Amino acid sequence: MTKFGxxxxxxxxxxxxxxxxxxxxxxxxxEKNVDAVYAASMLAGELNNRVAIGxxxxxxxxxxxxxxxxxxxxxxxxxxxxxxxxxxIACGMYDTVLVTxxxxxxxxxxxxxxxxxxxxxxxxAEYVHxxxxxxxxxxxxxxxxxxxxxxxxxLARVAVKNHLNGSKNPYAHIxxxxxxxxxxxxxxxxxxxxxxxxxxxxxxxxxVTDGAASVLLCATEKAKEFTDTPIRIAGIxxxxxxxxxxxxxxxxxxxxxxxxxxxxxxxSKTTPQDxxxxxxxxxxxxxxxxxxxxxxxxxxxxxxxxxxxxxxALEGRLPINPSGGLKARGHPVGATGVAQVVELTWQLxxxxxxxxxxxxxxxFSCNLGGFANNILAFVLERS
Amino acid sequence: xxGRVTYRGEFxxxxxxxxxxxxxxxxxxxxxxxxxxxxxxxxxxxxxxxAREEAPKILQAITPLLTVSRDFYxxxxxxxxxxxxxxxxxxxxxxxxxxxxxDGKLAGIVxxxxxxxxxxxxxxxxxxxxxxxxxxxxxxxxxEHSMETQGAEEILVTAExxxxxxxxxxxxxxxxxxxxxxxxxxxxxxxxxRDIYNKVKPRLVMGSRPVPEDLLxxxxxxxxxxxxxxxxx
Numbered sequence: 001m002t003k004f005g006x007x008x009x010x011x012x013x014x015x016x017x018x019x020x021x022x023x024x025x026x027x028x029x030x031e032k033n034v035d036a037v038y039a040a041s042m043l044a045g046e047l048n049n050r051v052a053i054g055x056x057x058x059x060x061x062x063x064x065x066x067x068x069x070x071x072x073x074x075x076x077x078x079x080x081x082x083x084x085x086x087x088x089i090a091c092g093m094y095d096t097v098l099v100t101x102x103x104x105x106x107x108x109x110x111x112x113x114x115x116x117x118x119x120x121x122x123x124x125a126e127y128v129h130x131x132x133x134x135x136x137x138x139x140x141x142x143x144x145x146x147x148x149x150x151x152x153x154x155l156a157r158v159a160v161k162n163h164l165n166g167s168k169n170p171y172a173h174i175x176x177x178x179x180x181x182x183x184x185x186x187x188x189x190x191x192x193x194x195x196x197x198x199x200x201x202x203x204x205x206x207x208v209t210d211g212a213a214s215v216l217l218c219a220t221e222k223a224k225e226f227t228d229t230p231i232r233i234a235g236i237x238x239x240x241x242x243x244x245x246x247x248x249x250x251x252x253x254x255x256x257x258x259x260x261x262x263x264x265x266x267x268s269k270t271t272p273q274d275x276x277x278x279x280x281x282x283x284x285x286x287x288x289x290x291x292x293x294x295x296x297x298x299x300x301x302x303x304x305x306x307x308x309x310x311x312x313a314l315e316g317r318l319p320i321n322p323s324g325g326l327k328a329r330g331h332p333v334g335a336t337g338v339a340q341v342v343e344l345t346w347q348l349x350x351x352x353x354x355x356x357x358x359x360x361x362x363x364f365s366c367n368l369g370g371f372a373n374n375i376l377a378f379v380l381e382r383s
Numbered sequence: 384x385x386g387r388v389t390y391r392g393e394f395x396x397x398x399x400x401x402x403x404x405x406x407x408x409x410x411x412x413x414x415x416x417x418x419x420x421x422x423x424x425x426x427x428x429x430x431x432x433x434a435r436e437e438a439p440k441i442l443q444a445i446t447p448l449l450t451v452s453r454d455f456y457x458x459x460x461x462x463x464x465x466x467x468x469x470x471x472x473x474x475x476x477x478x479x480x481x482x483x484x485x486d487g488k489l490a491g492i493v494x495x496x497x498x499x500x501x502x503x504x505x506x507x508x509x510x511x512x513x514x515x516x517x518x519x520x521x522x523x524x525x526x527e528h529s530m531e532t533q534g535a536e537e538i539l540v541t542a543e544x545x546x547x548x549x550x551x552x553x554x555x556x557x558x559x560x561x562x563x564x565x566x567x568x569x570x571x572x573x574x575x576x577r578d579i580y581n582k583v584k585p586r587l588v589m590g591s592r593p594v595p596e597d598l599l600x601x602x603x604x605x606x607x608x609x610x611x612x613x614x615x616x
Contacts, residue, residue, distance in 0.1 A: 008453065109545060176514060179425025188421040188589045191523065192516045194554065203423065 001342050004173040004211035004330035006106045012041065012048045015212040016102040017060045019335075023098065023214035024061075027226040034216075035094035036067035040081035040101035041334035042074055046116055047108050057100060067094070074120040075283070076369030077101060078213070078337025079376030083236055085217045095219050101339070102212030103332035113208050117333070120370045122244035134205060136245055136371045137284035138197035143252045144286060145199065148301035152199060156184035157307055158285035159203045159327055165314055166324025168354035173209045173330030204285045209330030213339035223383065231345045234362070235270065235379035237263025243373050254294040257366055260377040261295040268379040270362060272296035275379070277347055277357045278318065279340040279365040282325040288312075291366055292320060295377070314355060322347065322355045337367030337376060344380045394472070406476040412497075415481065415528045417599060418590035422515045428483045428490055429594055429602035430524045438471035441482065444489050444511060444607045455544035456509075462543075462567065463507040466494055478506075481528060483521050484602040491517040493525040495538070503529040504566055505540045505575075508547070511610060522551060523588045530580045538575040541565040555583055 001019045010018075016039065024030070039054040050056065054068035073080040078101035085097035105113055118132045126136075144150040160180050166172035183193040183203045193201045216226070223230035237260035242248045249255065265271055272295060280295070282288035289303040297318055298306050306312055312320040323329045323343040326336060344363035346352045352360075362381040369375065388395040396405075417431035433441065445467075448460035469475035477497040483490040490512040495505050505525065510518035529535040540557060542548040551557070557573035565572040580588075594602070 174514065176424060178423045179421075182421055182423035182425050186421050188520070190586050191519050191589055192421070192423040194519075 001171055001213035001335070001339055002211050003171050004209050004332060004335075004339070007104065007210040008107065010104075010210075012044055012050060012102055012104040013053065013056050013060060015104060015210065016053070016057055016100045016214075019102065019212035019214040020057065020061055020098060020100045023100070023216050027216045029096065029216055029226060031061070031063050031066075033096050034063050034066050034098050036069075036085070036088060036097045037061070037063060038069055038071050038081040038085050038097060038099045040071045040077035040099070040338065041103055042072060042077050043103060043105060043116055043333065044070070047105055053102075063098070072334075073374060074369035075281070075331070075333040076337055076367045076374050076376055077334040078339070079367030079378070080238075080337070080369075082215065082217070082233075082338060082341060082378070083238060083376055086233055086236060089217060089219050095222055097217045098214060099217060099338055100212060100214040101332075101335035101337060103334040104210045105208050105332065106210045110208065125244040125246065132197070133283070133371060134197040134200050137204075137286055138200040139245070140252065140290065141199050141204075141284075141286040144290065147252060148304070150286075150289065150304050152201075153180075153184055154289065154304040154307060155199075155201075155204045155285045156180055156193075158282065158288050159183065161307070161313055162282065162285075162288075162321050162325045162327040165322050165355055166328025169324050169329060172324040172328050173207055173211070174324070174328045178203065200284060200286070206283050206326040206331040209332045211330060211332040211335050211339070213335045213342050215338055215341055215345065220383075229349050230383045231348050232381050232383045233378060234381045235264035235266070235268030235377075237261060237267070237377040239263070239375060241373045243370065245371060252290070253300075254290055254372045254375065256372055256375040257291055257294040257368075257377065258296075260375045261364070261366065264364070264377040264379045265296070268362075268381070270379055272364070275318065275362050275364045276360040277322055277344070277363045278320050279323060279343050279363065280320055280325065281336070281340075281366055281368040282321060282327050283331055283368070285327060287368070287372075288320060288325065295364065295366060314357065319357045322352065322357055337365075340365035340367060341378060341380065344378070348380060348382050405473040412479075413532050415479075415532045416592055417594045417602070418524070418592045419594050419598060420520045420590045422485070422517070422520075424515055426485050426515075427598065428485045428517065428520065429598055430481055430483050430521060430590065431602060432528070433480045433482050435471060437482075438467050438480070440605075440607070441467055441480070441489070441492055442471075445492070445509060447610050448509065454546050458543050459507050459509060459547070463492065463494060463509055466506050470494075479528065481521060481525055482605065483517055484605045485512060485517075487601050487604075487606055488512075488608040489605040490515075491521045493521040495525050495529060497529075497533060497535070498539075500534070501536045503533065503535040503538045505538050506567070508551075511608070519550060519554075519587075520589065524590065526575055526580060527588050527590075530575075530577065536577055539563065539565050540573045540575060541567050541569055541571065543567070543569060555579065555587065
């Protein structure tokens with residue numbers, strides 16, 4: 001993958017080419033090995049005036065005549081691209097598929113980005129009334145506070161943990177640790193951590209990021225041709241939920257995650273307790289806590305206690321977001337689902353350096369589209 | 384008297400002409416008491432008033448930003464450079480400048496000037512250390528200086544960058560002051576009245592005093608740290 005951050009001097013395609021070449025080089029693959037390319041991006045047309053980026057990518061990478069598609073599924077575009085690549089190989093159509101997710105969004109004003117992102121909500125029931133993703137996160141947080149006793153300190157603790165992890169990740173957008181008292185509890189916290197959408201504050205939100213991430217998938221029997229340490233996608237799940245949060249059975253439950261995670265665990269014949277680590281979609285810090293529960297790692301309402309007890313820290317029993325997560329690694333929306341799988345791969349290979357999770361054998365990731373209305377879950381393991 | 388010269392910085396100037404063009408910047412005023420603020424990183428930033436003699440070093444810190452077009456840094460930096468140079472060379476009247484220093488390194492600069500006893504004019508805010516709310520804390524400090532230390536009744540403000548507009552105009556809830564042109568030109572002039580200042584102060588004006596002796600001593604001078612983010616962010 002590329003370093004995540006701000007890339008004024010590169011185009012979206014430059015970033016996707018860079019990460020693709022790194023993945024191909026890492027696998028020792030050449031253009032002869034790649035049957036298809038899945039290029040994931042949510043906003044390439046809107047923000048970069050580019051569509052058909054799959055075609056552009058195969059051309060720039062000299063992979064012609066490989067098949068090429070763009071996959072768009074909101075912020076779950078990366079996860080969807082991996083799933084589709086997996087299906088393409090599983091059905092026997094392809095042997096080797098390159099998946100690259102990318103987004104270039106830092107050059108666009110924050111208000112414009114927020115507006116574009118909000119178009120993935122229910123247009124008639126939510127967007128036209130001014131709903132944004134931070135506002136939905138704010139409402140979920142308020143509900144969690146009332147129902148489960150979640151505190152603003154819990155939200156801040158997720159940020160502190162993930163910034164610390166991000167400081168150990170050379171690919172992270174934000175590599176600066178933060179202190180709890182700097183964003184919560186001190187008089188200065190009011191200035192340092194201003195309100196965005198009550199009770200969501202600035203340090204409870206991920207940054208807007210440029211970047212790209214790539215993985216090369218192949219049939220299991222071919223993996224040894226590329227590497228001595230192949231990582232297997234053992235389980236995949238995907239599920240949807242009502243677009244409008246108000247229409248859901250319980251707005252405090254990410255039902256699509258419950259279903260997709262259960263599918264991924266069933267397919268991989270594992271349980272949440274078998275996981276060594278998890279990369280969760282913490283676009284807002286509340287989401288890490290809710291996802292840690294609805295994926296099955298902790299009982300409903302117990303995610304914040306696990307956080308406070310250090311269970312989800314890098315040295316804890318279940319490290320969550322050792323990469324820094326969306327909060328610190330950054331969130332180039334179309335790249336995120338792929339970046340999560342890249343991180344799991346590095347962790348399972350034992351190549352994560354200062355943020356390496358000890359004895360990592362299996363990892364879980366979830367990639368959210370919409371405000372959790374379309375979720376992909378993955379279980380990866382060492383072969 | 385004719386032919387006598389004096390120096391403005393390193394430049395010799397004719398005293399009789401200088402008596403017309405030069406300004407007495409060194410008008411008596413109350414000193415701004417230094418304070419510390421806690422940053423999100425857990426670091427302590429010391430905010431203190433600068434001496435005129437420090438201006439050349441501050442200009443050196445601003446120079447790399449003169450060509451950074453992102454977020455209008457070039458315009459803001461160029462104007463602040465000119466304002467501080469004018470202060471140093473006695474071409475801007477009653478200007479003052481505060482700096483933020485973190486671990487002995489210059490983290491940010493703010494400057495303003497007194498139009499008269501009642502009205503102050505906010506100039507610029509430049510954060511050299513990014514992503515740590517340095518600008519927000521310094522912006523608040525310079526208005527604390529105007530309102531509380533110097534006793535101004537209103538401060539005229541304008542913005543050149545979208546970030547500045549969001550941070551200063553929106554976050555502070557400022558009012559437009561019709562019929563008044565800010566010295567920096569451009570768009571509307573907004574005003575921080577004493578009522579607005581008093582209203583936002585509990586929420587936005589932070590800091591502890593006195594600064595511990597060792598920290599104050601360490602912040603008496605500063606180093607200029609490389610601006611990694613200019614090319615690498």
